[in-house]
Amino acid sequence: MPAKWCICDTLNHLPAPYYRLAMTAAGKHQVSRTDTTRRGGRQGGRAGIRDVAAAAGVSITTVSDALxxxxxxxxxxxxxxxxxAERLGYRPSAAARTLRTGKSGLIGLTVTTYGDEPFTFTEFAYFAEMARAATSAALARGYALVILPATSQHDVWSNVALDGTVVVDPSDHDPVVTELVRQGLPVVSDGRPAGTLPVTAWVDNDHEAAVLDLLDHMAEAGARRIGLLTGTTTDTYTRLSTTAYLRWCERVGQDPVYESYPAHDPCAGAVAADRLLARPDRPDAVYGLFDPNGTDLLAAARRYGLRVPDDLLLVCCSESMVYAATEPPITTLSLKPRRIGTAVVQLLIDAIEGVETDGPLERVIPTELIVRTSSQRRPPRTTVSAPRSPSSDRP
Amino acid sequence: MPAKWCICDTLNHLPAPYYRLAMTAAGKHQVSRTDTTRRGGRQGGRAGIRDVAAAAGVSITTVSDALxxxxxxxxxxxxxxxxxAERLGYRPSAAARTLRTGKSGLIGLTVTTYGDEPFTFTEFAYFAEMARAATSAALARGYALVILPATSQHDVWSNVALDGTVVVDPSDHDPVVTELVRQGLPVVSDGRPAGTLPVTAWVDNDHEAAVLDLLDHMAEAGARRIGLLTGTTTDTYTRLSTTAYLRWCERVGQDPVYESYPAHDPCAGAVAADRLLARPDRPDAVYGLFDPNGTDLLAAARRYGLRVPDDLLLVCCSESMVYAATEPPITTLSLKPRRIGTAVVQLLIDAIEGVETDGPLERVIPTELIVRTSSQRRPPRTTVSAPRSPSSDRP
DNA sequence: TGATCATGCAGAAACGTGCCTGCCAAGTGG
DNA sequence: CCACTTGGCAGGCACGTTTCTGCATGATCA
Incomplete structure (x- = not known):
């Protein structure tokens, strides 16, 4: 007799405690149900709220309220x-709770996918750092992160109950974003939305100011002709940074010198770095927009016999610590992905739990230029006389 | 009149199509419900399966079966x-489907946490690569990954309905794993489980063979005394690799020369590399167990005026591409995290969907030694005559 | 012609919670 | 002595699916 408690006509044969259990646990409306076969049949083994109610001799409502x-x-x-409940090892069913309350405690994190399989996950340390901070911030507030592809893999998106979503660098008229907004879910984007994308809020750096500042820094260090290593991709970061570079060139009266390559190709960066330094109008300073550009440019400089920073100033945008240990250490621009990931999640959870804010909420995170050897010339007083042979300027 | 269909006593006044809708959509058991206020009251706005059934003039069952x-x-x-359904923009509720079917399509991925907040997310590129492959493999089979902390943050774990979990390098008697197994969920671990941890399956490299092979490679390249940069942590990877090193030393009759440091401290690695090269019994070859050890050792070698590979052979375990572009390029041992991430997820989903396998299923992924300049001495035939001054050998 | 069978669908029972409603008893003020 | 509050709990509906069961209807066959 595996059934701990039953209700059939044997009820009055049971001793008093069992009687009380049976009375309180199963109301008259449940008599028609075959409770004995359901629970008694050892199905799944997990204890439900009914089992707790029966064991404690109270009603389901009381268990729910107590817990x-x-x-x-x-x-x-x-x-x-x-x-x-503790003794029975009771764990409330997340699915049932989600169905009832409408809140799942899950927030989506989109990863952009290049081509079919791969993701920009570790391509650049930025995303890893950002995702790490986002995960941490979400967990601190009781939420968990679900990794989802930015493509409209429809089945996967509709198979998970989300309370909201973080999108990374959404494209112009992102179908996923519009679909989510249509469902009434809050969407916060990392990177300001292009066009009229109806996001709830967004977080971004001031990329233009960062690039202008950085170019000024290099010019101050003695750069005469600053080159740019950029991407063929059309995302907002690349676009804003490149236009800022072009604006700066126009302002100081320098001809733009840049090479662009598909940023998702791990090998194309080194090739483009080579192209840039092989040009007849070779720059004497280069800013690389993407993480691996620093090492690529350093390797290319060695191949061409250029000393850094004496013959070539170098700055790249990266979150990687390896640039502190290269020879020489390379100046990097940090976009502060931790602060961005934290801010994005905070805004999203505020939107999920809190009051409705009118209009998109924006937050700008300051960047940080970590100045190392690669962008610092020897003290300029030596440059005043004749450090770089003028013959190289007028051949 | 916002209600598209109603059931009250006005039913027989409706034209034929509406009559059919009302008849098929709402059975007699639903007459007592206030359907009009629920759906007609514009609540939430999302269309349910009932709305589709009503609009299509069929029953709920037919809609479910058709879709x-x-x-x-x-x-x-x-x-x-x-x-x-398409016209109404119907999306089935993931929560309700999960509750009914018992499958959520979600699998957990634990991240180990050091201290309070941070995770081993990008600490070493290994995890990022592994998580990326795992995400990709899961999505290809219709599952999504949920990032969860390995600590027993109890509320978060029980608030999400998982079909199974991937644990990374579980500790000896991991409470999370035992709890999950107790609930009947499959658990697959990256890294063979220590002790009698009851995982469903596990995937790992043959760390001992990899280290022995790698040390042989360095000895073959001329190393006389090989040092080790290792961690104070007690995880399986560190333990197996270190004991393999000690066994190798014993076999070839070399005194072990190693320094260990807390692997989660981003600065301690450089300090330990310095310590290792400052020892009186300075090794002429070093293997670094962790990702950043390569650059740290390279920087330390420069500080001590040691040329790589002439004075010091270098190998480190890393998945980072930067070691292809350092000066000189550094030989790395790759643990093939992509293959591990893929295998782990495949095994887990097989266990979720497929038949019960008896006993833990194990899968060993081969490692790959990517030989670069840092572990290759000049061609040995030159060494036969007198390329390196013999004075350095007998001072 | 009646029995059998495949077809095309509708009814309704779950899944496990949360919470609204409401009943009963005990105290409390008039 | 009665209305009235208040504490302490039980009943039962609803969340939105999936799926088992079963009822018609026409076709096929003995």
């Missing part, structure tokens, strides 16, 4: 129920 | 229902 801290219950009952 | 490709339906009905 969730609601209702009007004396502390004695509350403790008793909690203890019984 | 899921089950049941015996003529293609005409199937197409009609699909079209109506």
């Amino acid at each position: 969730n801290g609601k209702g009007r219950l004396p502390d004695a009952t509350r403790r008793h129920v909690r203890e019984v | 899921n490709g089950k049941g015996r339906l003529p293609d005409a009905t199937r197409r009609h229902v699909r079209e109506v």
Whole structure:
């Protein structure tokens, strides 16, 4: 007889405690159900809220109230129920709770996919750092992150109940974003949305100011002709940074010198770096927009016999610590992905839980230029006389 | 009159089509419900399966069968229902489906946490690569990954309905793993489980063989005394690699020369590399167990005026591409995290969907030694005569 | 012609919670 | 003594699916 408690006509043969259990656990409306076969049949093994109610001799409502801290219950009952639940190893069903409350505690994090399989996951340390901070911030507030592809893999998106989504660098009229907004879910983007994308909020750096500042820094260090290593991709970061470079060139009256390559190709960067330094109008300083550009440019400089920073100033945008240990150490621009990931998640959870804010909420995170040897010339007083042979300027 | 269909006593006043809708959509058991206020009251705005059934003039069952490709339906009905569902923008509720079917399509991925906040997310490129491959493999089979902390943050774990979990390098008697197994969920670990941890399956490299092979490679390249840069952590990878090193030393009759440091401290690695090269019994070859050790050792070698590979052979375990572009390029041992991430997810989903396998299933992924300049001495035939001054050998 | 069978669908029972409603008893003021 | 509050709990509906069961209807066959 595996059934701990039953209700059939043998009820009055049971001793008093069992009788009470049966009375409180199963109301008259449940008599028609075959409770014995369901629970008694050892199905799944997980204890439900009904089992807790039966074991504690109270109703389902009381168990729910006791565990969730609601209702009007004396502390004695509350403790008793909690203890019984603990003893049975009761875990509330997340699916049932989600269905009932409408909140799942899950927030999506889109990863952009190049081509079919791969993701910009570790391509650049930026995303890894950002995702790490986002995960941490979400967990601190009781949410978990779900990694989802930015493509409209429809089945996967609709198979998971999300409370909101973080999108990384959404494209112009992102179908995923519009679909999510249509469903009434808040969407916060890393990177300001292009066009009229209806995001709830967004977080970004001031990329133009960062590039202008950085170019000024290199010019101050003695750069005469600054080159750019950029991407063929059309995302906002690349676009804003490149136009800022072109604006700066126009302002100081320098001809733009840049090479662009598909940023998702791990090998194309080194080739483009080579192209840039092989040009007849070779720059004497280069800013690389993407993470691996620093090492690529350094290797290319060695191949051409250029000393860094004496013959070539180098700055790249990266979050990687390796640039502190290269020879020489390379100046990097940090976009502060941790702060961005944290801010994005905070804004999203605020939108999920909090009041409706009118209009998109924006937050700009300051960048940080970590100045190392590669962008610092020897003290300029030596440059005043004749350090770089003028013959190289007029051949 | 916002209600598209109603059931009250005005039913027989409706024209024929509406009558059919009302009849098929709402059975007699639903008359007592206030359907009009629920759906008609514009609540949430999302269309449910009932709305689709009503709009298509069929029953809920037919809608479910038509959309899921089950049941015996003529293609005409199937197409009609699909079209109506599309027109209404119907998306099935993931929570309800999960509750009913017991499968959520979500699998957990644990990230180990050092201290409070941070995770081993980008600490070493290994995890990022592995997580990327795991995400990709999961999505290809219709699952999504949920990032969860390895600590027993109890609320977060029980608030998400998982079908299974991937654990990375579980500790000896991991409470999370035992809890998950107790709930009947499959658990697959990256890294062979220590002790009697009851995982469903595991994937790992043959770390001992890899280290022995690698040390042989260095000895073959002329190393007389090989040092080790290792960690104070007690995880399986560190333990197996270190004992393999010690066994190798014993076999070839060399005194072990190693320094260990807390691997989660981003600065301690450089300090330990310095310590290792400052020892009186300075090694002429070093293997670094962790990702950043290569650049740290290279920087330390420069500080001590040691040329690589002439005075010091270097190998480190890393997945980073930067070691192809350093000066000189550094030989790395790759643990093939992509293959591991893919294998782990495949095994897990097989366990979720497939038949029960008896006993833990194990899969060993081969490692790859990417030989670069840092572990190759000049061609040995030159060494036969007198390329390196013999004075350095007998001072 | 009646029995059998495949077809095309509708009814309704779950899945496990949360919470609204409401009943009963005990105290409390008039 | 009665209305009235208040504490302490039980009943039961609803969340939105999936799926088992079963009822018609026409076709086929003995």
